[in-house]
Amino acid sequence: MASLSPRLVMLGPAPGTHGAIAGLIEIYRERGLFKRWPIEFVAASGEGLKGTLRAVRNFALLLLQERNLAVHVHAAAGAAFWREALFMALAAAARCPFILHLHGAGFERFYDEAGSPGRHALRFFLENAACVVVPCESLRTWLRGAARRAQVACVPNPVVALEAPAAARQPNLVLFLGKLDAVHGVFDVLEAVSALRPAVPDVRLLCAGDGDRAAVARHAESLGIADAVKFTGWVGPSGKRALLESAAVFALPSYDEALPTSLLEAMAAGLPVVASPVGGIPEVLVDGVNGFLCAPGDVSSLQRLLRKLLIEPNLGARMGAAARESVRLRHAPERSLARLEALYAGIGLTSFGVPAAHKPAN
Numbered sequence: 001m002a003s004l005s006p007r008l009v010m011l012g013p014a015p016g017t018h019g020a021i022a023g024l025i026e027i028y029r030e031r032g033l034f035k036r037w038p039i040e041f042v043a044a045s046g047e048g049l050k051g052t053l054r055a056v057r058n059f060a061l062l063l064l065q066e067r068n069l070a071v072h073v074h075a076a077a078g079a080a081f082w083r084e085a086l087f088m089a090l091a092a093a094a095r096c097p098f099i100l101h102l103h104g105a106g107f108e109r110f111y112d113e114a115g116s117p118g119r120h121a122l123r124f125f126l127e128n129a130a131c132v133v134v135p136c137e138s139l140r141t142w143l144r145g146a147a148r149r150a151q152v153a154c155v156p157n158p159v160v161a162l163e164a165p166a167a168a169r170q171p172n173l174v175l176f177l178g179k180l181d182a183v184h185g186v187f188d189v190l191e192a193v194s195a196l197r198p199a200v201p202d203v204r205l206l207c208a209g210d211g212d213r214a215a216v217a218r219h220a221e222s223l224g225i226a227d228a229v230k231f232t233g234w235v236g237p238s239g240k241r242a243l244l245e246s247a248a249v250f251a252l253p254s255y256d257e258a259l260p261t262s263l264l265e266a267m268a269a270g271l272p273v274v275a276s277p278v279g280g281i282p283e284v285l286v287d288g289v290n291g292f293l294c295a296p297g298d299v300s301s302l303q304r305l306l307r308k309l310l311i312e313p314n315l316g317a318r319m320g321a322a323a324r325e326s327v328r329l330r331h332a333p334e335r336s337l338a339r340l341e342a343l344y345a346g347i348g349l350t351s352f353g354v355p356a357a358h359k360p361a362n
Contacts, residue, residue: 006096006348007038009062011055011087012074014046018210018234020157020261021074021103022046026237027158031333036351037344044073044087045080052083059087063094070130070347071098077106081122088125097130097347105258105279108142126150130347133340136259136280155340157261158333161324162269168245172203172310175247175271177240177262178254180211185253185276185296187219192251192303194223200310208232208243209262244269249309249316254278255296264331267291267323272316274305284330290322 013022025041028034034041040062044055062069071091075084091098111119126132126147133155134140140152174193178184186207193205205228207216213231220229235243244250250266250273257263259280266273267284273291275281287293292305309316329335341351 006068006070007040007066008070008072008344008349009059010039010041010072010074011044011059011084012041014043014051017046021076023237023261024103024157025074027160027333028337031158031337033337033341037341037349038352039072044084056086056090060090063090063096067094067096069094069096070344070349071096072101073098074101074103076102076104077110081110085121085125088129092128099131099133099343099347100125100129101133102139103135103258105254105256107139107258108146109256111146123147131343133343134258136283138280138283139258153339153343155343156331156336157259157264158336159261159264159268159327159331160333161328162241162244169248170204170246171248171313172200173246173248174203174205174306174310175208175243175250175266176205176252177208177243177250177266178252178260179209180207180213180216183255184211185251185255186211186216188253188297188299188302189251190216190219190223190225190229191299192306193228194225195299195303196307196310197225197228199307203228203310205229206232206243206247208235208240210234240265241269244271247271248313249274249306251302251306252276253294253296253298253302257281259284264327267320268327268331270317270320270324272309272319273323274302274309284326285323286326289319290326291319 012025013019042055042059073084073088075081088098111122114122127149132143132150132152134152135157137154140154143150143152176186176189180186193203196203220226244266250271252260252263252275254276257279263275274294275285276296277293285291285293294301294305
């Protein structure tokens with residue numbers, strides 16, 4: 001008798017959890033991935049220690065009850081990676097193929113700082129995965145050196161393009177959407193906005209995201225621009241869309257990135273952007289064509305480029321339109337999901353034969 005085709009267990013953050021991975025999985029759901037494939041989702045994080053222990057128990061029971069499983073593990077760099085490693089170790093022990101999906105920046109530093117045992121363990125998971133999925137070519141290049149036997153596939157994260165009405169844009173409103181810390185360049189944005197005020201007196205900065213809000217607020221106060229800076233905290237999908245539709249310019253002068261979702265969402269909304277040429281950002285952002293690139297820490301150039309986009313709205317509109325088209329061509333959900341689904345088929349999964357119900361890219 002022929003063996004039944006395997007089911008897939010997807011491990012990731014609980015629904016409603018903050019972060020790009022939870023948002024990505026929500027797009028998977030909205031675009032019908034869970035209806036087309038035999039996927040069972042297990043919340044491996046986002047519900048505290050008890051939630052993680054419950055997830056480990058449930059996953060172990062699945063492996064005991066049904067050996068014919070495949071696994072899709074979403075993981076970020078840092079200490080939390082070792083939590084996901086536990087699930088991968090269980091899958092490997094049960095001889096279940098697993099896809100390791102890497103998200104965010106910091107893997108190079110994480111690998112370097114892990115020490116010899118940690119690097120050996122990390123290399124084990126990378127090289128024993130049926131496939132390692134990365135969001136950008138820069139991360140694939142690093143993996144070729146860190147784990148030469150790893151099977152790596154680049155699958156751009158899906159991003160939905162927005163048709164933001166021009167009338168909704170608020171002149172001279174700069175948006176920062178990301179973690180409020182030095183690594184993501186928020187303090188450099190404050191410095192640039194402060195330097196902008198003589199030329200653009202009504203410039204405002206909106207900071208959206210988690211992080212050290214108090215430190216950012218203190219720095220704004222020290223620069224004398226506290227009245228021009230507002231904070232929203234973390235925002236959900238609808239709130240994020242409203243911010244992207246209302247801003248005039250998006251700034252993310254990070255020091256370390258893979259390919260940030262917030263940047264792609266800003267580009268997809270037709271916002272002109274200024275970002276750093278780090279990680280996979282130069283793969284989507286062509287300087288002077290669909291945005292501007294600015295070296296990390298170069299506050300003078302950041303201020304100059306923001307000023308140019310604010311005082312030349314026609315330039316910003318052209319760059320925003322080009323940015324939106326760039327994201328549509330590379331990151332449209334139907335394109336991204338087709339690549340992921342080809343990987344599922346490659347490890348032996350069989351779809352339900354339900355037609356893809358993707359919404360067409362705008």
